[in-house]
Amino acid sequence: MFGNKKKQVNNNASIARVNNTPSIISQDMRITGSLTSQGEVQLDGRIDGDIKAAHLVIGASGVVEGIVEAKSIIVKGKIIGSLNASEVTIKNSAHLHGDIFHDSLSIEAGATIEGNLKQRFEQESLTATSEELKSVDDVKTLFDEDDSGLSFVNKPATDQS
Numbered sequence: 001m002f003g004n005k006k007k008q009v010n011n012n013a014s015i016a017r018v019n020n021t022p023s024i025i026s027q028d029m030r031i032t033g034s035l036t037s038q039g040e041v042q043l044d045g046r047i048d049g050d051i052k053a054a055h056l057v058i059g060a061s062g063v064v065e066g067i068v069e070a071k072s073i074i075v076k077g078k079i080i081g082s083l084n085a086s087e088v089t090i091k092n093s094a095h096l097h098g099d100i101f102h103d104s105l106s107i108e109a110g111a112t113i114e115g116n117l118k119q120r121f122e123q124e125s126l127t128a129t130s131e132e133l134k135s136v137d138d139v140k141t142l143f144d145e146d147d148s149g150l151s152f153v154n155k156p157a158t159d160q161s
Helices: 136-145
Strands: 023-025 030-032 035-043 046-048 051-058 063-065 068-075 078-080 083-090 095-097 100-107 112-114 117-119
Parallel strands (some): 051 068, 068 083
């Protein structure tokens, strides 16, 4: 009305980290759905859904039923589902029921893990050295030219003495 233009809201914009205060989900809280944070999350309650956070601490009373992704994670509570993190620390009170994908892993004695432990690797890129396939005659020529001094004779089993 007075020359002010409405700002467009981008629904696909990522959440910007504005401070260093960790998000705390207390013991009496239960969340159904996904949780995403670019900072630290302390979970003492229960989440029925997936979690994606930069740093995650699952307290002794914390429970996650879903897929967990983080840069670093400390598990004291229970995870039912897969865990994918660069740095994983599993304390003695932890219970994990699912696969763990990690770069570095620390497990204290007394922790319960039912699943596979898989170290993540960088994907190797394969490159073709030559796009052209050689003909059978060229390959035979390569073998004929290579005089390695080795010879192989295939004798039938009946001819062997």
